[in-house]
Amino acid sequence: MALMTQAEFAAHRGVGKSAVSNWKKAGLLVFAEGPDGKLAVHVERTDAKLNARIDPTRGRPTTAIGEAPAIGELPMESDAAQTGGRNAAAVRVEVAEEELVARRMKNAEMARQLVPLSECERRLASLGRMARERVMAELRGRAERIAAARETREAMLLMDEACDAAFAALADAIEGGALDRDEGEAPEAEAA
Structure with missing residues (x-):
């Protein structure tokens, strides 16, 4: 100094x-x-x-x-x-x-209360992929009903329900430790 x-x-x-x-x-x-x-x-x-x-x-x-x-x-x-x-x-x-x-x-x-930046980036990337996959899966499952909707309000309601279901499933997966596993590991529940 x-x-x-x-x-x-x-x-x-x-x-x-x-x-x-x-x-x-x-x-x-x-x-x-x-x-x-x-x-x-x-x-x-x-x-x-x-x-x-x-x-x-x-x-x-x-x-x-x-x-x-x-x-x-x-x-x-x-x-x-x-x-x-x-x-x-x-x-x-x-x-x-x-x-x-x-x-x-x-x-x-x-005390392992801090996470290295690389680990944080890995988990965030994994979380983003999981969120996208779950939302897309829910929307695909409701695609026919959304397409058959006669009013915009009805289609929006179906898409809102799909997003809510996707994020509820994502929250359950995170609580189950999905972000703590390596990307190559995928339990049967997530694969389904």
Whole structure:
């Protein structure tokens, strides 16, 4: 984690000190507590934030200056000396919150409460296929009755019934663990 003073950061970015002051007022600088206990600009996080928010052709924020800082970012007042102790404490709180979230994520992963993205994508794809197949099967089963319907309202009622039946069967299949099986496995109840 590289830390710099505002003047050093201005030289790093190739801008004047006034530009860094403007970025600070706009809440675009990310501060961290240095080894000496003073707040300094966190270079990597600030660079990332500026690169995402600064118009490269003008060097100015792409949104309004008065916009509130993002969650997790510390708003800094213009007189850092007056509020330095409070901001250092806020930095410590932010770091503690990040560590807490990381621990909670690790615990949830160990408790198997989290599903890997690839598994989630596989299950969603399977769910989409199952939903389509069940709706199509129900509509095929009622196709003659739908075609024989004399009124649009009657045909719509038959299609609504088919969709309701398909989704009720899909819910039963999901409760039965159909999404937990591999795609190659198909029990006799689903095959029928």
